Amino acid sequence: MAKHALNLPSPDYIESLYDAMEHELGPTNWWPAETLFEIMVGAVLTQNTAWGNVDRSLDALKAANALEPHAIAGLAPEELQDLIRPSGFYRNKAKTLQSLSQWYIERCDARPEGAAGIADDELRAELLGLFGIGGETADDLVLYVFGRRAFVADTYARRLFAFLGFNVPSGYPAFHKAFAPAVLATGLDVAQLQEFHGLIDEYGKAYRTDEAKAESFLRGFKV
Numbered sequence: 001m002a003k004h005a006l007n008l009p010s011p012d013y014i015e016s017l018y019d020a021m022e023h024e025l026g027p028t029n030w031w032p033a034e035t036l037f038e039i040m041v042g043a044v045l046t047q048n049t050a051w052g053n054v055d056r057s058l059d060a061l062k063a064a065n066a067l068e069p070h071a072i073a074g075l076a077p078e079e080l081q082d083l084i085r086p087s088g089f090y091r092n093k094a095k096t097l098q099s100l101s102q103w104y105i106e107r108c109d110a111r112p113e114g115a116a117g118i119a120d121d122e123l124r125a126e127l128l129g130l131f132g133i134g135g136e137t138a139d140d141l142v143l144y145v146f147g148r149r150a151f152v153a154d155t156y157a158r159r160l161f162a163f164l165g166f167n168v169p170s171g172y173p174a175f176h177k178a179f180a181p182a183v184l185a186t187g188l189d190v191a192q193l194q195e196f197h198g199l200i201d202e203y204g205k206a207y208r209t210d211e212a213k214a215e216s217f218l219r220g221f222k223v
Contacts, residue, residue, distance in 0.1 A: 007165075007166050007167045007223075008166060008167075008178060008179065008182055009161065009164075009166060009179070009182050009223075010182065011182055011183075011185040011186040011187075013221075014182060014183055014186050014188075015186050015187065015188065016221075017164075017218070017221055018186075018188060018192065018195075018196050018199070020217065020218065020221065021196075021199040021200070021203060021218070022195065022199060024217050025199050025202050025203060025206075026195060026199060027195065028195060028198030028199055028201075028202050029198070030144075030194060030195070030197060030198030030201070031140075031144050031194070031198075035067075036112055036144070036145045037067065037068065037069060037104075037110075037145075038058065038067060039140075039141075039144045039145050040100065040104070040141060040145050041058065041061065041067065041072075041097060042054055042058060043137050043140040043141055043144070043145075044093055044096050044097055044100065044132070044133075044137060045057050045058070045084060045087040045093060045097075046087075047089070047093070047132075047134075047136075047137065048088065048089060049087050049088045049089075053086045053087045053088065054086075054087055056086035056087075057083065057084040057085070057086045057087040060083045060084070060086070061083050061084070064083055066080075066083060069101040069104050069105050069110045070101075070105060070110065072097050072098060072101040073098055073101040073102045073105060075098070077091075077094055077095070077098070080094040080097065080098065081094045084097070092132055093132065095131055095132060096130070096131055096132030096133065099130045099131040099132065099133075100127075100130055100133065103126070103130055107126070112145055112146050112147065115146050120142065120148045120149070120150075123142060123146060123148065124138050124139070124142050124150075127141055127142070134172065135153070135172040135173055135176055136152060136153070136154050136172055139151065139152045139153070139176070140152060143190065143193060143194055143197065144194060147190050148190065149184055149188075149189070149190055149193055150180075150184075150193065151176065151179065151180040151183040151184060151193065152197045153172055153175045153176040153179060153180065154172075154197075154200075154201070155204075156200050156201045156203070156204030156205075157175075157179075157197075157200050158175055159204055160200055160203065160204060160213075161179065163210050163213045163214075163222070164218070164221055164222055164223060165222050165223035166223065183196075203216075203218070
């Protein structure tokens with residue numbers, strides 16, 4: 001397939017890539033959760049840890065009837081830290097969860113619909129302004145909780161596009177800035193962009209090395 005200007009994928013290329021991945025690997029049914037707020041909490045807890053540890057923390061929060069924004073905002077920091085300890089970095093993550101929960105209550109009335117009047121870019125910027133919320137977590141929340149079109153430019157996405165032959169900037173902000181416009185210029189809707197994130201991560205787990213990727217169903221997509 002021909003290279004796009006500046007060695008970035010074209011929207012058509014991304015749509016074809018999505019179709020191939022969906023046909024081979026879908027559906028992934030990401031993100032597994034009982035409520036949207038559980039997704040919010042999981043997006044914070046999964047930073048720098050395995051999902052099994054996140055599950056343990058979520059189970060502890062559920063057992064304490066604390067998997068709800070008002071409950072988390074009202075917990076003593078030490079109590080919240082104990083509940084999420086399996087996820088690691090529990091002091092900072094507890095502070096992030098309480099900051100995020102308080103914002104969600106005050107800004108959105110603890111409902112995703114409460115953010116309806118906030119433009120996409122403004123919503124992302126507000127999330128990035130909260131303690132402990134980086135680009136990947138903000139994009140997870142924008143896409144999965146608030147139902148906005150977004151590109152999660154995570155490590156699996158970086159490895160995939162690098163393997164496919166594109167120049168991938170280092171660091172989340174630069175990669176997101178370079179590639180998100182092309183992804184968002186596609187016709188993929190919110191549900192498909194959620195699935196795209198899941199497909200990329202499932203592909204990355206199934207084909208961990210460039211050698212494995214070169215033997216995979218995406219070998220013909222290299223530019």
